[in-house]
Amino acid sequence: MDAAVFIVSAVIVLSGAFGVLLARNPVHAALFLVQSVFGVAVLFLLLDATFLAAVQVIVYAGAIVILFLFVIMLLGVDRAEDLDVEPIAGQRPLAVVIGAGILGTTLSALLVAVGGPTGAPATNAPLGDAGDNAQRLGEALFTDHVFAVELTALLLTVAVVGAVVLVRRLAGPLQPLPVAAAAPETQGEADTPDEGEGA
Amino acid sequence: MDVTVAWYLTLGAVLFTLGAVGLLVRRNPLVMFMCVELMLNAVNLTFVSLGDALGDLGGQVSVFFVLVVAAAEVVVGLGIIVAIMRRRSGATVDDLSVLRG
Structure with missing residues (x-):
């Protein structure tokens, strides 16, 4: 039974990974990533890591891939990439x-x-069964690793602030990024299209 | 047939390799980020399976922190991609060889 579940979810994981690798359209790649992540969540369940399986689905499939899809839609970069060249x-x-x-x-x-x-085999943090996995993980996180947990809170705050600063629209038109191959005289003010809405 | 830890480790290694090859081959920065996520998933699978094999909860604790770091990394990385794409629509990573704004 375990072997059957493992083989089926391994096939799901690997085919999803190949899909991410080979999909021409970024939206399809994101959906293949969801497939792969779900397969890994099933494997976590098989390993009695029930809490991490739930977190895997919620955080990866529910937050990270949705964030990818938001960016794809926002930027309109869902054109198929030519993989032949x-x-x-x-x-x-x-x-x-x-x-x-x-x-x-x-x-x-x-x-x-x-x-x-x-x-x-370690003895300081024994692994429970599937039933009390969340309880044991919570106890380990908030006793032995409480300082690291607080640091991850700080990390997430810094990431959010950094994202806001990065995508903030500055006053005035946006300057196009310099092209490496372009000569300096092509970067004058005359040929800069006004892409931004301004302040 | 018994599922041993070696099965999981092999799957993790293959998944990591697929992510790494995708990171090397693809040029769309969004797809490259997805390949990084694949590699992180492979490492998570390795952590959990080795923790299971050794009877230690430390593997799952590590995966928890990897998840948090992955979320933060995606937020910052997508912010950078949005900031770049706004100025140069349709840019691939090959176009972005100058490190100044």
Whole structure:
């Protein structure tokens, strides 16, 4: 039973990942990301991490992907990307080679770790079963890791403030970003289109 | 057939690799961000499965913090993308090689 659930959700996760990799349209890529994230949530359930499974669905599928979709809609960048052209020569073969290297190193490191020198079972924070997972996780977070939890609160506040500062519209028309290949004389005031609404 | 921790670790490694290859191949900054999310998911899966194998709650605690950092990273990253795209519509990452506004 466990093996069947694992295989089905592994297929869902990997096909979603391939979808993100190969989808021409960013909206489709975002929906494939939801598929992959749901598969990982099922695997968390299989590992008795019930709280994290719920958080995975709520935060990833419910917040992060929706944020992606909001940005796609806001910017109107949902045009299909032409995947046939390869802008940098040899980029894709090199990416496949690097990917094979990453797969080899991570696989060997992870599989050696099973029962290896790092395989000493810890005793300070015992893992409960699926029923009291949320309670045990909450106790661990708010006793042993309470300082880190407070720091994440600070981190989230800084992120929100940073996002607001980044997308704030300044007074006056927006200047186009400088192009690397463009000569300095093409960046004059004459050819700057007035894209912003101003103050 | 018993599902051992090695199955989860293999799946995590494959998922991480797919995310990394996507990050290297794709040029749309939004899709590149999604590939980063895939890599974070793979790491989360590895944390939870190793925590399960060792009987330790620390793996799940780490995943909690990874989730928070991922949320903050997405907020800031999408803010940067919005700020860039407003000025240069349809920009890919290859166009953005100058680090000044």
